Amino acid sequence: MEITKHPSPNFEDRDPSTPIDTIVLHSISLPTEEENLEMLCCEDPGVSAHYLIKQEGEVLQLVEEHKKAMHCGKSYWQGREWLNGNSIGIELSTPNFCPFSPKQMQNLAELCLEIVKRYNIPQTNIVAHSDISPDRKEDPGVNFNWELLAKYGVGLWPKNFETDLKADMRKAMELLAQIGYKTGTNLDNVLAVKAFQRRYRPALVDGKLDDFTHSRIVTIARLVDEYRGIV
Numbered sequence: 001m002e003i004t005k006h007p008s009p010n011f012e013d014r015d016p017s018t019p020i021d022t023i024v025l026h027s028i029s030l031p032t033e034e035e036n037l038e039m040l041c042c043e044d045p046g047v048s049a050h051y052l053i054k055q056e057g058e059v060l061q062l063v064e065e066h067k068k069a070m071h072c073g074k075s076y077w078q079g080r081e082w083l084n085g086n087s088i089g090i091e092l093s094t095p096n097f098c099p100f101s102p103k104q105m106q107n108l109a110e111l112c113l114e115i116v117k118r119y120n121i122p123q124t125n126i127v128a129h130s131d132i133s134p135d136r137k138e139d140p141g142v143n144f145n146w147e148l149l150a151k152y153g154v155g156l157w158p159k160n161f162e163t164d165l166k167a168d169m170r171k172a173m174e175l176l177a178q179i180g181y182k183t184g185t186n187l188d189n190v191l192a193v194k195a196f197q198r199r200y201r202p203a204l205v206d207g208k209l210d211d212f213t214h215s216r217i218v219t220i221a222r223l224v225d226e227y228r229g230i231v
Contacts, residue, residue: 001110008041008062010048010070022087022125024072027140029097036093046070049089057103075132076182088115109152124224126155134195142202158223167214175221
């Protein structure tokens with residue numbers, strides 16, 4: 001896969017003692033591809049990502065991986081906060097909210113696999129911006145195909161979901177925290193459910209823990225445990 005360098009000034013030095021162990025997926029949806037790229041390379045507001053993948057699959061490297069890109073800001077996953085320091089950020093260019101193209105998804109998967117291999121990143125740490133910042137962000141959104149990405153070998157998606165389990169708020173919050181989401185306050189809990197639904201139940205994102213959502217939470221938590229070798 002060919003990668004074109006297009007440097008952004010929006011980066012900082014990483015703490016060398018902090019390993020890279022997470023990939024964060026984003027989407028940016030200004031009216032044109034040129035505006036999407038310009039936004040990530042403009043000193044004001046100072047945001048960036050390590051990579052931008054255009055609609056037709058072209059991959060641009062904006063920030064070197066050994067530097068900290070300004071891509072996720074205030075965030076939380078698996079007990080850690082402010083994940084810029086330990087993550088690689090990948091933006092998908094979706095001008096005017098265009099659908100993600102097959103070539104875009106294919107090149108995203110290929111890039112992720114290379115990064116996973118380079119840093120031994122666990123599949124449980126391939127996350128959406130909305131997973132780690134659900135109070136502020138919804139990208140890459142309900143139209144992003146996580147199941148397809150998992151078929152390429154990136155991220156976790158079960159062969160089958162549990163069905164007909166009864167909703168249990170205490171248990172569900174326990175499992176969402178186990179997966180990685182921030183829970184605790186009533187607002188945190190609602191946001192965690194919405195973020196989970198956006199990724200694993202995109203047909204209805206309302207933050208309400210119904211039986212269907214609870215069943216999917218149980219399935220994903222079990223899959224995460226299997227991946228981690230807990231069960």
